[in-house]
Amino acid sequence: MLEITELPVYRDRHLTLLTDLYQLTMMYGQFCVNRHEERVVFDVFYRTNPCGNGYAVAAGLEQVAWYLYHLKFTEGDLAYLRSLKMFSEDFLEYLKGFSFHGDVYAIPEGTLVFPNEPLLRVEGPILEVQLIESAILTFVNHQSLIATKARRIVEAARTNPKHPRSPVIEMGLRRAQNVDASVFGARAAYIGGCVGTSNLMAGESYQIPVSGTQGHSWIQSFPSELDAFIAYSQAFPEETVLLVDTYDVLRSGIPNAIRVGLQMKEKGLSLKGIRIDSGDLAYLSKRARRMLDAAGLKDVKIIASSDLDEYIIRDLILQGAEIDGWGVGTHLITSSECPALGCVYKLVAQEVHTVWEPRIKVSENPSKVTNPGRKKVLRLFVDDHAVADLIALTHEEFDASKPLELFDPIHTYKRKVIENYRIEELLVPVFVRGELVYELPKVQQIRARVDEQVEQFVPEIRRPRKPHEYHVDLSQELWDLKQTLLHEWRTP
Ligand SMILES: Nc1ncnc2c1ncn2[C@@H]1O[C@H](COP(=O)(O)OP(=O)(O)OP(=O)(O)O)[C@@H](O)[C@H]1O
């Protein structure tokens, strides 16, 4: 008999080797020239909002914190690195005592964020902060992407004037790109506004509400659809949602559901809903509503699933579909329209004789030139409405009692002066000298934060296509610094 002893990826969950080899080669190179303890600053930011959205929803910080907290090289990790025959014993010995001693400032999960602003600022010895690039980007890219996609879908569901809070349930486990993508994806989807998930591991891990109906196999396994419906209603009298499209929605599924609904009513119970999983969802849901209402089952909800996304949901609502709730899988959990968020990790400053010196990455492509220096992100509010984000150097002070001139960092002639504004600093300390100093909020709080945040912006940033572009500006001092460094690089 064959045995499966372990699945290598899950043998234990510390993730130190979840990095690219080149991080280790750079770390080793720094070690060889004795520069490995020099302190540097990296920014995590993205350049374009996912799916053409007007913003992204920051997510993934909890996983970053967990990862950094547990970061160490085990004997097994070191044995593997030794087997590569690329690193000296001195270096491997050094890694034995490795842990994270750096500082991390981050924008809390559930905050609306925009291109080019640092979502995280990571500071520390170069050997440490280089190692962690790949894992941090994986966590932040994935969860921010799925949270944003979920928000787009939830916003679509909320355009229904008849059901402005019609719920979206995430049910993509089987289509997710494997285990972590399904569990962390369900977490991110919940943050984005889904009311629950079908994924029990996510439910258990994060106390996300779980829900479920039934699959076609349940119906097929009984002698008749009616038998299957009755059996289900007896097993779950309080939670009966019947899948009506196994054979024929209008001739069989809905009439049988009505029979069961009426029987339940006689017993003082109520059929909760039906689920339609194929066909023309506008036509079928309208017909279903009429049939249920005519039978006196006005409270029975109609749930739709079937390859839904934010566009189909909006379209169905425009068609007057009578849908009270949405089950969304594939397009949500894989963010199929835009399968990756492009957060990058760029070195922006280096400590030289106790002074932070700014560093810049120049590029032929102007949008890829980085913003140098140790920076903070300020959100500016006028009358409680966010009007712009301002990226400034950490030492800069702004006196909110005086007018502030903002300008577009590319088209600098575009200017506006704001007065009577309020400043919110977005990056908060998460690790200080390796110590976790941030109390990680519960996923329920993060989800509530998204709802609050969305209200702070003009609604036009929520358009699914060609949304209003929110301003992310540079302070005058940062802009000047960038020009100076660019000029220095261009002058031989
Ligand atoms: N009224 C509608 N307007 C716009 N899109 C719709 C409408 N009704 C259904 N859709 C979408 O059209 C697609 C229909 O998919 P498709 O024809 O492959 O299969 P189906 O009807 O779901 O049947 P099956 O899953 O059994 O193959 C789905 O993405 C569904 O969400």
Ligand SMILES: O=P(O)(O)OC[C@H]1O[C@H](OP(=O)(O)OP(=O)(O)O)[C@H](O)[C@@H]1O
């Ligand atoms: O359509 P999605 O948005 O991905 O939502 C999840 C789908 O998963 C199930 O389908 P199943 O695996 O039974 O396949 P099906 O497409 O044949 O219904 C369910 O019936 C939904 O259709």
Ligand SMILES: O=C(O)c1cccnc1
């Ligand atoms: O509960 C459901 O209806 C469900 C769960 C996962 C996938 N499709 C449907």
